[in-house]
Amino acid sequence: MTPIVEARGLTKRFGNVEALAGLDLVAASGHVTALLGPNGAGKTTFISAVATLLRLDSGELRVAGIDVASEPQRVRRIVGLAGQFASVEPAMTGRENLEFVGRLYGLDRREARLAATAVLNRIGLTEDADRLVRTYSGGMRRRLDLGASLVGRPHLLLLDEPTSGLDPRSRIELWEAIRNLVADGTDVLLTTQYLEEADQLARDVVIIDRGRVIAEGTPDELKDRAGRDVIEVRPHAAGDLPAVEDIFSSVATETPRCDLDTSRVSVAADGGADQLTVVVRLLDERGIAVDDVGLRRPSLDEVFLTLTGRGVAPTAADQGDPTADAA
Amino acid sequence: MTTITTTAADTATALAPGGSGAGFLTATGQTARRTMLQFLRTPQLLLMPPILGALFLFIFRYIFGGAISTGTDVDYVDFLVSGFLVQTVLWTAMNIPAGVAEDASSGVYDRLRSLPIPRAAVMAGRSLADTSLNAWAITVTALLGVAVGFRTHADPVSIVVAFALILAAIYAFTWVFISLGLVAGNAQAAQAMATLVVVPPTFVSNAFVPIDSMPGWLQDFAANQPVSVIINAVRSLMLGGTDAAGVGHSTAYWVVLSLAWCTGIVAVFSGLAVARFARTR
Numbered sequence: 064m065t066p067i068v069e070a071r072g073l074t075k076r077f078g079n080v081e082a083l084a085g086l087d088l089v090a091a092s093g094h095v096t097a098l099l100g101p102n103g104a105g106k107t108t109f110i111s112a113v114a115t116l117l118r119l120d121s122g123e124l125r126v127a128g129i130d131v132a133s134e135p136q137r138v139r140r141i142v143g144l145a146g147q148f149a150s151v152e153p154a155m156t157g158r159e160n161l162e163f164v165g166r167l168y169g170l171d172r173r174e175a176r177l178a179a180t181a182v183l184n185r186i187g188l189t190e191d192a193d194r195l196v197r198t199y200s201g202g203m204r205r206r207l208d209l210g211a212s213l214v215g216r217p218h219l220l221l222l223d224e225p226t227s228g229l230d231p232r233s234r235i236e237l238w239e240a241i242r243n244l245v246a247d248g249t250d251v252l253l254t255t256q257y258l259e260e261a262d263q264l265a266r267d268v269v270i271i272d273r274g275r276v277i278a279e280g281t282p283d284e285l286k287d288r289a290g291r292d293v294i295e296v297r298p299h300a301a302g303d304l305p306a307v308e309d310i311f312s313s314v315a316t317e318t319p320r321c322d323l324d325t326s327r328v329s330v331a332a333d334g335g336a337d338q339l340t341v342v343v344r345l346l347d348e349r350g351i352a353v354d355d356v357g358l359r360r361p362s363l364d365e366v367f368l369t370l371t372g373r374g375v376a377p378t379a380a381d382q383g384d385p386t387a388d389a390a
Numbered sequence: 391m392t393t394i395t396t397t398a399a400d401t402a403t404a405l406a407p408g409g410s411g412a413g414f415l416t417a418t419g420q421t422a423r424r425t426m427l428q429f430l431r432t433p434q435l436l437l438m439p440p441i442l443g444a445l446f447l448f449i450f451r452y453i454f455g456g457a458i459s460t461g462t463d464v465d466y467v468d469f470l471v472s473g474f475l476v477q478t479v480l481w482t483a484m485n486i487p488a489g490v491a492e493d494a495s496s497g498v499y500d501r502l503r504s505l506p507i508p509r510a511a512v513m514a515g516r517s518l519a520d521t522s523l524n525a526w527a528i529t530v531t532a533l534l535g536v537a538v539g540f541r542t543h544a545d546p547v548s549i550v551v552a553f554a555l556i557l558a559a560i561y562a563f564t565w566v567f568i569s570l571g572l573v574a575g576n577a578q579a580a581q582a583m584a585t586l587v588v589v590p591p592t593f594v595s596n597a598f599v600p601i602d603s604m605p606g607w608l609q610d611f612a613a614n615q616p617v618s619v620i621i622n623a624v625r626s627l628m629l630g631g632t633d634a635a636g637v638g639h640s641t642a643y644w645v646v647l648s649l650a651w652c653t654g655i656v657a658v659f660s661g662l663a664v665a666r667f668a669r670t671r
Contacts, residue, residue: 077671111500111671114500114503114504115503115504115670116500116503116504116670116671117670117671118670118671136411136506139411139504139505139506140410140411140506142504143504144500144501144504145501146497146500146501147497148496148497149497150496150497150498150500150501152424152427152428152498154427154428154430154431154432155424155427155428155431159427163420163423163424164501164505166412166416166420167411167412167416167417167420167502167505167506167507168411168412168505168506169410169411169412169413169416169506195431211501212501215505
C-alpha cells in the first residue's frame with residue numbers, strides 16, 4: 064500500500080535558520096503518526112510543506128503518491144489542515160463555519176449543509192451549532208477547527224499541535240474525536256510537544272530535532288531504545304525529595320532527576336528489581352514515608368532525553384520556531 | 391536524492407474525495423460573505439467608520455471651517471463636503487490592514503491556502519466585502535453632509551457619476567490597504583502603517599483647504615497626488631463645473647485622470663496582494 068506521506072531529504076532554510084535539514088520520513092496509511100519534538104524542531108515547517116503552504120529548498124515530498132511540488136492542487140483536495148490556532152471565524156456560527164469550508168471544497172449548498180451536520184455530530188457540537196463561535200470556549204473552538212478540516216472528507220488530516228493550550232478535559236475530548244476519525248479510516252499526521260499525547264494517539268512516533276528525524280518507531284520500541292527501566296519514588300513530604308535524591312545517587316550510576324511539580328524523583332536503573340529492593344531498604348532506614356515507589360518503563364520524555372541530551376519541555380531559548388511566527 | 395518509485399497515482403485517483411474544489415466565483419462569494427458577516431455582526435466594525443467620519447466632518451464644518459477661505463464664491467460647506475467624501479474613503483479603508491493581518495496571523499489564511507480553490511478568489515472576496523463596508527460609510531457621510539448644510543445644484547447625471555467615481559476610488563484604495571495588511575505581519579503594525587499611509591494624502595490635499603494656501607514646496611505634491619485629482623473630479627461634478635470648483639481644465643479631464651489613477655492603483659496593488667497571498671514561503 065502506498066504510504067500516505069513519503070519525504071526524502073527535505074531541506075528548508077528561513078534566513079539563518081535551518082528549519083528542515085534533510086528530513087526523511089515515511090508515514091504508513093491506516094493510522095496516526097505523531098511528530099514529536101521541541102519548539103523549533105521543524106514540526107510546523109514539515110506540516111506546512113505537506114499542506115502545500117511552502118516551497119522546499121530541496122528534497123522530494125509525496126502525499127498518497129502525489130508529488131507536492133508539481134501537483135499541489137491535487138494534494139489540496141485530499142488533505143485537511145488544522146493549524147496551531149483555531150482558525151475559525153468568531154463572527155459566524157459553528158454551522159456556518161463548517162458550511163463555508165464545505166462550499167470551498169466544492170460541495171453545493173445542500174451537500175455542504177449535510178456535511179456540516181454530520182461533522183457537528185461527530186465532534187459533539189450539535190447543540191451549540193447555531194451559536195456564534197465567539198461565545199465558544201477554547202476547547203470548543205479547537206474541536207470546531209478540527210471539524211472544519213474534516214468537511215472535505217480528507218484522506219490525510221494534518222493536525223499541528225492540536226491540543227496545545229487546552230485544559231485537560233478539553234484535551235481528552237479532542238483525543239477522543241481524533242481516535243474516532245482514525246477508526247473511520249482517515250490517516251492522521253499530528254505534531255505535538257506532549258509525549259503523553261503521542262503515546263495516547265499514535266501507533267508510529269517520529270522524533271524530530273533540529274530539522275532531522277532522530278528516531279522512529281512505536282512508543283514501545285522507542286521506550287526499549289532508551290533501554291533501562293526507571294525507579295521512581297514519590298515521598299510523602301516534599302521536604303524529603305533531596306534525601307531521596309541522595310539515596311538514588313548512592314545506588315545508581317546515573318544522575319537522578321527530581322521533578323518538583325509532581326514531587327517525584329526518578330533514576331535509570333541498571334540493576335532492575337534488586338536495585339529497587341536496596342532503595343526501599345534505605346528509605347526505610349532513614350524513616351522516609353513514601354506515597355509511591357516503583358519500577359516502570361521509561362517515559363517518552365526520558366527517551367527524548369536519552370536521544371538528544373535534552374528534555375522536550377519547551378524552554379525560553381527554544382521559542383524561536385520561525386514558522387510559528389509566519390503561520 | 392532518492393527517487394520514489396510508486397504506482398500511487400492510481401491509488402490517489404481511486405481515493406478521490408467528495409470535494410473537487412470551488413471555482414473562482416463560488417470561492418469569491420464565500421470569502422466575501424465571511425468578511426461581510428464579520429462586519430455585520432461586529433457593531434464596532436460597522437459603526438466606527440461613519441462615527442469617525444461624522445466627528446471629522448463636524449470639526450471641519452463648525453470649528454476650523456469659519457477660519458478657512460475657499461478663495462472662490464463657493465461656500466465652505468459645499469467645498470468641504472465634496473472633498474471630504476473622497477478623503478473619507480481612505481480613513482475608512484484604514485481599518486482594512488488590521489483585519490487582513492489578523493486573518494493572516496490567526497491561521498485563517500493558512501487554511502484557505504490549503505484548500506483546493508483559486509487563491510486569487512480569497513483576495514477578490516476580501517476586496518468586495520471591504521468595498522461594501524466603505525460604500526456604507528460614504529453613504530452615511532454623504533447624508534451627514536446634507537445635514538450640515540451641503541447643497542448641490544448639479545444635474546442628477548453628474549451626481550451619479552460623482553458617486554460612481556467615489557465607488558471606483560473605494561475599490562482602488564481597498565487594494566492598497568489589503569496589500570498593506572498582507573505585508574504588515576501583525577495587526578498592530580498594520581494599524582500603524584495604515585495611519586502613515588492615510589494621513590499625508592488626505593491632509594496634504596485639497597480636501598479641507600485650497601492648495602494655493604499651502605507653501606510652494608508642498609503644492610506640487612498636493613495638487614498632483616491621486617486624492618486631490620479625484621477630489622477635483624468629484625467637486626467639479628457636484629458643484630457644477632471646474633470654475634465653481636476653482637480648478638483648471640474641464641470636468642471630463644479630471645474624471646478621466648481619476649479613472650486612470652484608479653485603474654493604475656488596482657492593477658499594481660491587486661497584483662501585489664494576490665501574489666503576496668498566493669506566495670508559498
